[in-house]
Amino acid sequence: MLGRKRIYRDDIEQLTRAAFEIGFVVIDMDSFFVVVSANAFVNYRRVSGEALATAMDGR
Numbered sequence: 001m002l003g004r005k006r007i008y009r010d011d012i013e014q015l016t017r018a019a020f021e022i023g024f025v026v027i028d029m030d031s032f033f034v035v036v037s038a039n040a041f042v043n044y045r046r047v048s049g050e051a052l053a054t055a056m057d058g059r
Contacts (some may be wrong), residue, residue, distance in 0.1 A: 012033070016026040019035060027034040047055075 012026070012028075019026050020038070025035060025036050025038050025040050026043070
């Protein structure tokens with residue numbers, strides 16, 4: 001993909017599939033992409049919207 005001026009949607013889809021096969025996740029951030037190890041999503045915590053709002057109000 002180096003040297004290309006434009007990467008098309010199907011290129012991104014192929015790259016995303018290939019990355020996932022080797023343990024990575026490609027995240028579309030609108031103006032750029034982030035590649036993260038799939039293991040990064042193993043140790044996360046879920047927070048309800050209410051708990052988040054309460055925590056944000058308590059700043």
